Amino acid sequence: MSLKTDIEIAREATKKPIQEIGAKLGIPAAELLPYGHDKAKVSQSFIDSVQDRKNGKLILVTAINPTPAGEGKTTTTVGLGDGLTRIGQKACICIREASLGPNFGMKGGAAGGGYAQIVPMEDMNLHFTGDFHAITSAHSLLAAMIDNHIYWGNELEIDTRRVVWRRVVDMNDRALRQITCSLGGVSNGFPREGGFDITVASEVMAILCLATDLADLQRRLGDMIVAYRRDRTPVYCRDIKADGAMTVLLKDAMQPNLVQTLENTPAFVHGGPFANIAHGCNSVIATSTALKLADYVVTEAGFGADLGAEKFMNIKCRKAGLAPDAVVLVATVRAVKMNGGVAKDALGTENVAAVQKGCANLGRHIANLKQFGVPVVVAINHFVSDTEAEIAAVKSFVKGEGADAVLCEHWAKGGAGTEDLARKVVEIAESGMAQFAPLYRDDMPLFDKIERIAKRIYRADEVLANKSIRDQLHQWEQQGYGNLPVCMAKTQYSFSTDPNLRGAPTGHSVPVREVRLSAGAGFVVVICGEIMTMPGLPRVPSAESIRLNAEGQIEGLF
Template identity: 55%
Template sequence: MTTNKTVLSDIEIAQHSKMQPITTIANGIGLSENDLEHYGQYKAKISFDAIKRLKTAQQGRLILVSSINPTPAGEGKSTVTVGLGDALRKLGKNAMIAMREPSLGPVMGVKGGATGGGYAQVLPMEDINLHFTGDIHAITSANNTLAAIIDNHLHQGNKCNIDPRRIIWKRVIDINDRALRNVVIGLGGPVQGVPREDGFDITVASEIMAVLCLASDLEDLKRRLSLMVIGFTYDKEPVTVGELGVEGALTLLLKDALKPNLVQTIEQTPALIHGGPFANIAHGCNSVMATKTALKLSDYVVTEAGFGADLGAEKFLNIKTRAIEKNPDAVVIVATIRALKMHGGQAKGELVNENLPALQSGLENLKKHIETVQSFGLPFVVAINRFHTDTQAEIDLLQNWCKIQGVPYGLTEVWEKGGAGGIDLAEQVLSALDEEHSFQPLYSLEDSLKSKIETIATNVYGAKGVSFSSKAEKQLLQFEQYGWGALPICMAKTQYSLSDDASLLGRPTDFTIEIREIIPKLGAGFIVALTGNVMTMPGLPKKPAALQMDVTNEGKATGLF
C-alpha cells in the first residue's frame, strides 16, 4: 500500500468495482443459464442437475491456503486466497476460488467484513457479509426446529425416554451473544413445557453447519442428519435424530442451502462461497459440494481453511480430505511481518516500528506451521503478505530466513495490487504443484480416540502431553463402547496460540493440552474434543464492529470495513 494517494476502505473499493452479470461468470466456466438459480444479478446457486452432470468431468488441482496463528495485527489469509486465484488467472490458468461464508457474529463483532480485502475481494461484498443467499439462516432454522421438536417430545410423553439433564443439542443464533450461553427454558407451569437447562451456540458451531459442509448430496445430507446425537436416555444410551423421525423435515429446510453459491472477485475470477463452520470450534472448511464442484469446473482451485495450520489446515487434512477423497496438491502458509513481530513479543501499538529481534523470535511460530504441513507430506509455499509499514530490513530478514531454511516463498501485495501483486506467489505455487509428494493423514481412523487427540496435541501443537478431565475420560470410554472410536477428531481450541492458552504466543513449549469434554458429532462424522476454556458461543467486544455500520438513504452500506 502506497502513501501518496487516497487510501480507500475495503467497502469503498468494493463499491467502486464493476461486476459482470453472474451469467457471464458462469458461461466462462462452462455453465449455462439453466444451471443457475439466481439471487439477483450478481449471485446464483448452482443447480443439483449441473452438479450431477459434472461428476464425470476431470478434477483440477487443489491449493490449500493456511496461515500462522492469527493475531490482532492481521494475516490476510482470505485476501491472499482471493489474490492468488486472481494471479493464477492473470498467468492464463483456468482457476477458481472456494471459500467459506462469513458469519454475522464476527462481522458484527471484531472482524467486520470477511470477503478478502483491498483489491483482492469477492463481490458483492455487502451481500456476502450480511444475509447473502440465506444459507446460514436456513441452518439456524433447521437447528432450532430440531430443538423445538426435542422439547415437544419431552412435553408430549417422552417416548424415547430422553433424560432432560443429558440433552446435548443446543439452540443457535448467528451473532455473538454471551448472555445466551446458559439459559433455563420451560418455566411457567405444565403447559409451557418441561423446565430444563439449555444454552445457545453460534450458528456456525452447529453440527448442522458441519453436516451441510461435509454432505455430498441431498441423500447424504439426510443420512447424516439422521445420525446426529441429540442426547442420552435415562439408561445413558444415545438418542439420534433418526429416532425422532425428523431428518426429512430438516433436509427440506436445507435443500436450497446445500447448493453452492457462485459469485466473482473484483477481477471477475469465479468464486464459490459456501458454508462457514468456525475452525476453533468446528472443522473450519467450506463445503464439500463447493470444493468438488470447483475442482470439476477448473484446472486450479484455491481454497482456505480457517485460522492457522494448527486448526483449519489440520482439520482439512485429517477430516475434509476423507470426505472429498482428494488431498491438496500444495499448501500456502500466509504470514505477515506484523503478526510475526507480535508472536515475537512486540506490542500491537508498536508494530509500526522496526523490530528485528521480535521478528526473529516470532519466526518460530511460522516454523512450527511449516513443520505441521511437512508432516502431512505436502509441498508448500510461504506467502509473505506485505504491509506498507514493513521495513526493507524486516523483509530482508524474513526472506533470508526462508532461503537459509530452504523454504519457498512469494512476496505478496494483493491488497494493493490485486492479482498483479500475487504473480510471484502464483509462480512459486505452480512450481510446488510439480513436486512429487506422498500425502499421509497424521493418524489412522483405527487408532483410539485418545490416541488421535494425543497425536494432534503433540505433533501439531507441540504439547508435551494431554490432560483429560474425569468427565472426558468417562466419555472416551463410553464412546468407544458405542462403536464411535473409528471417527476422526475435531479439536476445539483457541486460534491465537499453538497451546490452549490464548496468551501464549510464538512457539510455546512445555505445556499440556487440557481436554475438558468430548462431544459426539456423528452426523458430521467426527468427535469434538473441547480444550481449555474455548467457547462455542463467542461474546461481542467492548466496541463491536457494528458500531461503525450504517446504511445511506439510497440503501448503500457503510462501515463493513
C-alpha cells in the same frame, strides 16, 4: 496507494452478470439459480453431470496464528486466484460464508480486502443467499421437536437431564451460553437446563459442509445424537422424525453459491464452520465441484494452520477423498513481529531482531504442514510499513526451513501483485511433490488421536483429561464411533490453550474440558481450555459503526 476502505473499493467494482462468470467454468445459464444479477446457486443436476471429469489441482491457503496486526488469509486466497488467472490458468476460488456474529463483533467480514476481494461484499457479509438462516431454522426445528416430544408423553423415554441438542443463533451473545428453558408452568413443558451455540458451531453446519448430496445430508442429519435415555442409550434425530423436514429446509442451502472477485475470477462461497470450534472449511460439494470445472482451485482453512489446516487435512480431506497439491502459508511482517514480542502500537518501527524471534511461530507451522507430506510456500502479505531488511529476514528464515517465501502485494495491486506467487504455486503443484497423508489412522483410539495432534501439532507435553472424559471416549469406541476423526476446539491465538502465549511455546499441557460426539458430521469435538462455542461481543462491537448513509448505502462493514 489508495486509501479507500474495502467497502468503497467493493462498491466501485465492475461486476459481470453471474451468467458470464458461470460460463467461464462451463456452467450453462439454465443450471444457475440467480439471486439478483451478481450471485447464483449451481444446480445439483449440473453438479451430478460433471462427476466423471478429472480433478484440477487443489491449493490450500492457511496462515500463522492470528494476531491483532492481521494476516490477510482470505485476501491472499482471493489474490492468488486472480494471480493464477492473470498467468493464464483456469482458476476458481472456494471460501466460507461469513457469520453475522463476528461481522458485528470485531473480526469483520470474510470477503478479502483492498483490491483482492470477492463481491458483492455487503451481501456476502450479511444475509447473502440465506444459507445460514436455513441452517439456524433447521437446527431450531429439531430443538423444538425434541421438547415437543417430551411434552406429549416422551414415548422415547428421553432423560431430560441428558438432552445434548443445544439451540443456536448466528450472533455473538454470551447471555445465552447457559439457560433454563420451559419455565412458566405446565403448559410450557418440563423445565430443564439448555444453552445456545453460535450457528457456525452447529452440527447441522458441519453436516452441510461435509455432505455430498441431499440423500447423504438426510442420512447424516438422521445420525445426529440429540439426547440420552436413563440407561444412557442414545436418541437420534431420526427417532424424533425431524430429519426429513430439516432436509427440506436445507434443500437450497446445499447448492453452492457462485460469485466473483473484483477481477471477475469465479468464486464459490459456501458453508462456514468456525475453525476454532468446528472444522473451519468451506463445503465439500463446492470444493469438489470446483475441482471438476477448473485447473486450479484455491481454498482456505480458518485461522492458523494448527487449527484450520490440521482439520482440512485430517477431517475434510479424509472424509471427501481430497488431497492438496500445495499449501500456501500466509504471514505478515507485522504479525511475525508481534509473535516476537512487539506491541501493536510499535509495529511501524523497524525491528529485525523481533522478526527473527517471531519467525519461530512461522517455522513451526512450516514443519507441521510438512508432516502431511504436502509442499509449502510462504506468502508474505505486504504492508506499507514493512522494510527491506525485515522482508529479507523472513525470506532468509524460510529458506533455512527448506521452503520459499514470496512477497505479495495483492491488497494494493490485486492479481498483479500475486503473479510471482501464482507461478511458484504452479511450479510446485505440477512437480508432483505432494505425497499427502493424514496425521493419524482411522483405527487409532480416540484419546490417542487427541494426543497425536496435541504433541505433533501443538508440541504439548501432555493432554490433561479426567476419568469421566476418558470413559466417555472409550464408551463411544465401544458403540462403534472409534474410527471418527477428532475436531479440536481451541484458541486460535496460540499453539497452546493460552491465548496470550505467542510464538512457538513448548512445555505446555492441553486440558480437555469436554468432549461432544457429532455422529452425523462424523467427528468427535474436543473442547480445550477456555474456548467458548458461543462467543461474546467486545466492549466496542463493530455493530456500533455499521449504518446506512444518506444514499442508502451500507457503511462500516470491513
